[in-house]
Structures are given as C-alpha cells and as structure tokens.
Amino acid sequence: MADRADRGDRDTIRDTRQVYVHPQQHMTTTRDRFGTTNGPTASQMIALVTLVPVSGTLLVLAGLTLVGSVIGLAVATPLAILFSPVLVPAALLVILAVTGFLSSGAFGLTGLSSLTRVTSYLRMVGERMPEELDYAKRRVADAVAYTGQKTKDVGQTIESKARESGTTGRV
Structure with missing residues (x-):
C-alpha cells in the first residue's frame, strides 16, 4: 500500500510539474531599431480622416432612405389594397x-441582321462570280479539247487496226 501511495504521489507530482507551452501572439505594432513602438503612418491617418466622414455620411443616407421607404410603404399599402382591382x-x-x-424589337433586329448577312454574302459571291465563270469556261474548253483529242486518237487507232485487218484479210 505504501508503494502505491508513493507512486500516486509521484504521478501527481509529475503531473503538476508538466510544462505547458503557449504560442506567443504576433505583435501587430511596428518597432523601430531602438525598440519603441511607432504610431500610424501619415497615409493611414489621411485614409482614416477621409473615410470616416464619407462612411458616416453614407450610413446616414442609408438610414434616411430606409425610413422614407417604410413611411412610403405605410402610406401606399392602403391605397394599393383599395385600388388593387384596377392596378x-x-x-x-x-x-x-x-x-x-421588346420581343418585336428583338425579332426586327434579328431580321435586319439576317438580311445584312445575306446581302453581304451575295455581294461577295457576285464579286467572285466572273472569276469562277471564267475558270469554269476554261475547264469546259479544256475538257472539250481533251475529249476531241481522245476521240481523234481512238479514231486513228480504229482506222489503223482496220487497215491492218483489211490488208491481212484480203489474202
């Protein structure tokens, strides 16, 4: 028993001697090289001097607008209820x-843009058309010349074969 009591005392002593480490909080002030704390900078002071009145004015205007809206709603609600069958x-x-x-305007703009696109396409095709027609005429003329030449060659081949067979067939 005495052993247990000694162990228990040691455990409690050990628990009370534990060291707790707390992280140090980051200092938000600036210090110069001598360790003294500097105040706010001139630009921070100017920002503070200009922003406080502006934000205060905006808050006052927001409050006035809210009060005016509530009063207007209180006055207009009975009138809206009375005239709701008409309103x-x-x-x-x-x-x-x-x-x-709005839909008429949208359809009109869509139609105008479509017509503009079609007319610009037709103008572009109209400008290219003579060149394409000349190219097509040249291709047809080349095809006709090629066909004529081939027909002439086939005719000569048939004529030469007929002469060969005519000379050998007369024996």
Missing part, C-alpha cells in the same frame, strides 16, 4: 405591352 390588370397590361415591344 393588377393595369400592371399586367403594362408588362405585356413592354414584353411585346
């Missing part, structure tokens, strides 16, 4: 009219 069909009519105008 809803009117809003639908306006939405359909705007949609019709």
Whole structure:
C-alpha cells in the first residue's frame, strides 16, 4: 500500500510539474531599431480622416432612405389594397405591352441582321462570280479539247487496226 501511495504521489507530482507551452501572439505594432513602438503612418491617418466622414455620411443616407421607404410603404399599402382591382390588370397590361415591344424589337433586329448577312454574302459571291465563270469556261474548253483529242486518237487507232485487218484479210 505504501508503494502505491508513493507512486500516486509521484504521478501527481509529475503531473503538476508538466510544462505547458503557449504560442506567443504576433505583435501587430511596428518597432523601430531602438525598440519603441511607432504610431500610424501619415497615409493611414489621411485614409482614416477621409473615410470616416464619407462612411458616416453614407450610413446616414442609408438610414434616411430606409425610413422614407417604410413611411412610403405605410402610406401606399392602403391605397394599393383599395385600388388593387384596377392596378393588377393595369400592371399586367403594362408588362405585356413592354414584353411585346421588346420581343418585336428583338425579332426586327434579328431580321435586319439576317438580311445584312445575306446581302453581304451575295455581294461577295457576285464579286467572285466572273472569276469562277471564267475558270469554269476554261475547264469546259479544256475538257472539250481533251475529249476531241481522245476521240481523234481512238479514231486513228480504229482506222489503223482496220487497215491492218483489211490488208491481212484480203489474202
């Protein structure tokens, strides 16, 4: 038992003697070579001096806009409820009219761009057409000349074969 008590005391002593290492936090201030801390730079001060009033003004304007929107909603809600049988069909009519105008414009622009593309293609083909016609005429003339030459050669070959067979066949 005494052994266990001694071991237990050693374990508790060992546990209390453990060293806990805590990481040091990074210093955010700058230090010069003598170890003194510098304040903010001039550009940081200028940014602070200019941004605080601007951001404050924008926050005030945002608050005023929110208050105005809430008041306007509070005033307009009863009127919207009273006139909703007239306003809803009117809003639908306006939405359909705007949609019709936009789709009409889109179809018109698509048609015009298609016509422009076709006319530019036809102009390009029209400019190339005489060159292509001349090329086709030359090819046809070459083909006719080649066919004529071949026909002439075949005719001469047949004539020479007929003469050979005519001379040997008369015996």
